[in-house]
Amino acid sequence: MPPPGGFEAIKYKRNLPLRGPSGLVILGGVTAVCAYGFYRLGKGNLEKRELQREKVWSRIHLVPLLLAEGDRDAYRRQQAALEREREIMKDVPGWEISRLQIPLILTESPNEAPKST
């Protein structure tokens, strides 16, 4: 005999809990994150170029100063070497000091024809 009020309803429906955002939402989210990332990357690349330019120019501005200082020292060393040679070779007859009197830095400037000597 059935209980009073009848049997309870048969549970036949599937019971699935909520499984999170849908695939479309995830796909959209990933796309958005990637787009933002690439935007930052592009911006960063442009910025990196400018930073490099800044660094290069900061060095270019210092070239004359450092070169001038180095030249003075090179000239001093060259003169000292000539003086030493003169002192050492003073007893050798017919010795030419001029052997060393070549420019200390032998690089030719690009906008100049090579010297004939």
Add this chain to the structure above:
Amino acid sequence: MSRYLDPEESTKPYKDPTPLPADVPKVKELGVTSAPLKSAAFFLGAFCKDYNEDFMLCKAENRDSAHCLKEGRRVTRCAQDLITKLRENCLSEFEKHWNCLEYNNQEYYHCRKDERELNKCVFEKLGLTKTIPGAPAGKTPIHEVKNPVFTGVQK
């Protein structure tokens, strides 16, 4: 030649055994290390433009070290002048900026805050501006960008 003598501990002042020939006028070397030089580089380029260009044109004529001594002395004197003026007018900002560079791998982008203060002071006192040649026209120069991608810990 067997014992190392620390020049710092020497009691006698250093004497150059081979000084410059007497006919070359003396000029005091700048004696500034890399970080202050980097900090002042753009002002140096603006302040000493004529002397620097003159020197580089002379070097283009002839690379011999004896050829451009006169122009070189002018370049060094000009740089001396600028560093002295910087130190007279913007000592605290200058020192702050180059110390920041010193502690941050000598990269400008770590030290924008100090740099802006220095640039402002130098512009007010000496009238020099930092301009980067070849930067795209119409855009904010890199040293004035408000929210850069590359920053240090300190903005």
